[in-house]
Amino acid sequence: MTVRQRGRVPGWSRREAMTLLGLGSVSLAVACRGGSVQDATPPGTASAASATGAGAGTGPSVFPDGAIVRTILADVAPNALSHGAVLFHEHLSLNVPFWDRLLGGITDDQREMFLGSPDAPYFMRDVDVMVAEMQAAARDGVAAIVDGGHADMGRSVEFLREVSEKSGMPIIASGGYYTDPFIPPELADQTDDEIAEALAQSAAAERWGAFGEIASSDEITPAERTVFRAIAKAHLATHVPIFTHTANGLEAEAQLDIFESLGVPSAHVVIGHLGGLDDPAATVHKAIAARGAFVGFDRLGGGPDADARKVPMVLALIEAGYLENVLLASDFAAARDITRNGGAGYAKTITQFVPMLREAGVGDDAIHTMTVENPLRFLAFVPRSA
Numbered sequence: 001m002t003v004r005q006r007g008r009v010p011g012w013s014r015r016e017a018m019t020l021l022g023l024g025s026v027s028l029a030v031a032c033r034g035g036s037v038q039d040a041t042p043p044g045t046a047s048a049a050s051a052t053g054a055g056a057g058t059g060p061s062v063f064p065d066g067a068i069v070r071t072i073l074a075d076v077a078p079n080a081l082s083h084g085a086v087l088f089h090e091h092l093s094l095n096v097p098f099w100d101r102l103l104g105g106i107t108d109d110q111r112e113m114f115l116g117s118p119d120a121p122y123f124m125r126d127v128d129v130m131v132a133e134m135q136a137a138a139r140d141g142v143a144a145i146v147d148g149g150h151a152d153m154g155r156s157v158e159f160l161r162e163v164s165e166k167s168g169m170p171i172i173a174s175g176g177y178y179t180d181p182f183i184p185p186e187l188a189d190q191t192d193d194e195i196a197e198a199l200a201q202s203a204a205a206e207r208w209g210a211f212g213e214i215a216s217s218d219e220i221t222p223a224e225r226t227v228f229r230a231i232a233k234a235h236l237a238t239h240v241p242i243f244t245h246t247a248n249g250l251e252a253e254a255q256l257d258i259f260e261s262l263g264v265p266s267a268h269v270v271i272g273h274l275g276g277l278d279d280p281a282a283t284v285h286k287a288i289a290a291r292g293a294f295v296g297f298d299r300l301g302g303g304p305d306a307d308a309r310k311v312p313m314v315l316a317l318i319e320a321g322y323l324e325n326v327l328l329a330s331d332f333a334a335a336r337d338i339t340r341n342g343g344a345g346y347a348k349t350i351t352q353f354v355p356m357l358r359e360a361g362v363g364d365d366a367i368h369t370m371t372v373e374n375p376l377r378f379l380a381f382v383p384r385s386a
């Protein structure tokens, strides 16, 4: 989460967003129940190649045998979600006590911004409102969304499941722990192995498709370090991929050090919030990408100035040959940004930021790589039983 200035970028129509994503047509993926791998490619998008239209993309990505994306309703073949953008870090389910703690008490302005009108239910607890927002995002070209919350942030798995069922939007649930103040005190008495075992069990029981957002403070605290080690071990036991929260990029390399030291393949890791660095040459970003991890620009759609500052960093990564390491998302969290309140909605990454990349000369193929292929490569894994 972050406190953002309200954006004034004019909205983009669905047709413009489609064109910008290099997508010919978009329809909701068919979310299927059950635990088996299912080809949910919707009618009209018979192959990823036809869905990429406009010559974008290089056809269906190749994934390892048995690789799936674990949505909250079903395990699906990764290419079944290649008909639109896959947003790897958003929030659909937080609660008011989390905000109260995060902000240290909520002012009236913050309440309006993050929670919305005091006369209406909080949108992240209102199934009907969230279903409408998911359907709006699908119309704007979103094929699937990862929820980055977990129990210590007030995330409800049941809420995510109901929203996915009713909206048709494939939702990937995640889990883990946030920054130190939110880590449950009882973890202090547990080893990283014990925490890892519990994480692997919860991941299986609640169908997590990722561990995230796994957070560190300005400096990684001892409790956060234990959580990072536990997440690494839970990944090795399950193969569930990992995405992180940094304090605007601080400790980015230290996070990856912990994962690498325990043998986690970097290709299954996103180091997040690196758009928060003031680093136009993208020095840290390149260092992360050179080690094989994904680089998360995941607070996009936060206003034209904030977005414009991130464009050179994305360009620098592409120019250095790291296109396939770039991931885009918005860390959606504020009530003012939902379409019901006049905001750009959950698709703002692709309706607000992607056009800025286009204006900077980034072509259809590269945009397709960043918005469709990269997130699916990140999310695809061959499950391993704990």
Ligand SMILES: [Zn+2]
Pocket (backbone or CB within 6 Å): 001, 089, 090, 091, 148, 213, 245, 331
């Ligand atoms: Zn987040």
